[in-house]
Amino acid sequence: MTPHVFQNHWQSHWQNHWAQALLDPAGAPPPGVARQAGTAPDRRFAVYRNNVMVSLTGALAARFPAVKRIVGDEFFDSAARAFASKNPPRSPLMMTYGEEFPDFIARLDAASAVPYLADVARLEAARTRAYHADDAAPLTAADLAGVSQETLFDLRFVLHPSLELVASRFPVVTIWAMNAGDLELAEITDWSGETALIVRPALDVEVRRPPPGAAAFLASLAAGDRLGDAAAAALAQSADFDLAVNLAALFSGGLAIDAAAAKDDPQ
Amino acid sequence: MTTKTEITAATLAGALATALTLVSASAEMGGEKADKEKCYGVSLKGQNDCAAGAGTSCAGSSKVDYDGSIWKYVPKGTCTTIKTPNGVGSLKAVKS
Known part of the structure; x- marks a missing residue:
């Protein structure tokens, strides 16, 4: 194994740990996160983790305002957090985030009282795609x-x-x-x-x-x-x-x- | 195929001719939409059509009123006449 390959392997291993830790509020900070002084690393990492979650749920709220209005802030926030923790973004373009959110809502037991919610989400997702289409x-x-x-x-x-x-x-x-x-x-x-x-x-x-x-x-x-x-x-x-x-x-x-x-x- | 007997070339041609008349009639009645332009620095927070910048995810997501890096569609020719507390709107992004 050349040093180059070894480094790539180590890097992706470390990145996986980091990515998992970011989305798991109950988990420990990734290995290697240390402090020189001040607040404990787990509390510092929690700030970072919270920023990630808030930006992802914020992107969903921006894309699905009617869904949010139908179910209310509290329900939407918990559904958005549940979605974001399982569906990290695959693109840095936040306007495309949440393509799978309508299907996620369709499978959500808690949303069974509003069976039309997934279709409203599909409509809202299509609106964003139309906005950014050629x-x-x-x-x-x-x-x-x-x-x-x-x-x-x-x-x-x-x-x-x-x-x-x-x-x-x-x-x-x-x-x-x-x-x-x-x-x-x-x-x-x-x-x-x-x-x-x-x-x-x-x-x-x-x-x-x-x-x-x-x-x-x-x-x-x-x-x-x-x-x-x-x-x-x-x-x-x-x-x-x-x-x-x-x-x-x-x-x-x-x-x-x-x-x-x-x-x-x-x- | 049975559908071909229902929808004949003559039916289609008749429908198309009527459609062309309908379209030109609606255009004459002013049915065409006025052009719009992107106007920077005039949008209230959360009312932008699209946002350029860190920390936003585009339409409807701006956090500050009259942000110069964020635009909103306005009728063409009106952008630079829109007055805000920071001056008039701009057709180009404004650094704040």
Whole structure:
């Protein structure tokens, strides 16, 4: 074993100890932490450990404000600490921290009284991703003016890179909007499921609630289906689906960035 | 395939033509969004659209009012007219 390899081995061993100690409030400080004078090393290390936890839970609170509002500060803080101690960040970019938080909430027994909470978290996570997604110029209606009638059925759209759909068996958009300050808090009487459409065509992230047919249409287009098949899927979901209105929304909402006719299935 | 009989090329072409009319109508009615610009130094704490700097995790996370390193989207052309206790907004980050 060369000295270089030995050092790397020692270093990663030491780093693992350090990383584990950081996230375990009951654990001892990592080996090698000593003091020259003043406060005992375990108390000093506890300050450092607390800073790490506070910054991670703070990042979650910044990304999931509606979830926090629904469950309250105390519940959110304990859920965020439980999550952070098991899911250390893998990137220094704190805006991406908490990708697994919605799934964590879904498995959380304590949150079973609010079964819609995980979907609200999914919506909020998608909003941050949309915010940081690539910019792209939306497709305009004029771009399609030259497409021939024969190729229309086979047209495949490329949707905006920020676009995501969050389907829920709960009224997730209504619940989110009420807890994000977009809607007055009120009793929800219609508990039918909603699909959230999250997109950032320009500078602002938008959250919309497409009706079932429109949601199926977008999901089909997002999956790379042909326009004709997507329209059929939407009609199968809802007989009220209006293709003209939804195509217009696709352009005016900046939801698509490109379109090309291709007979073959992608892949 | 049965769907092909329901959705014909003529149906699609008709829908697309109607859609083009709808889009141009909404554009004429002023449906286009005004452009926005990033404006530094005007955001109240917690109200920023994005934060550049140590100790913050971006949107909504700034800790200080009117922090010069932090920006908020404002309608284009209005940034340098926004008055704060530290002067007007800036299109570039301000060192405090």
